[in-house]
Amino acid sequence: MINGIHHISMKCTRDEYEKVKSFYKSILDLDVIKESDSCILFSSGNGIIEIFISDEKREAKGIIRHFALSVDNVDYYVNLVSKAGYEVFVQPRGIEIGGDSAFPARIAFCKGPLGEEIEFFCQKW
16 A cells, blocks of 8 residues: 655766755755765655755656645745745736546646756645
């Protein structure tokens, strides 16, 4: 049985490391679970964001369209990343995911320090 997503993983160079650490720790205020010479793990509440430090060329091993962080206030996080100079390429907006019953949410998307696409997702009940 699959219980959920345990973690997502990305790579950064040693030169990118401090910027990546600052984004997830200082701007998004995620707790560091573990930090070593080769990686840092951040708690996202119900999963882990794992960043490996590597001086090797990054190779595409597959495509992740984006990852979504469940938040209570989309606009708050958009404001934080915008003030820090990160691109918000989908401004906060309400959506309704179709199907048998309504699934309303508020979303926005930004680019992270490695070019990763991050969705801020607030499900409305």
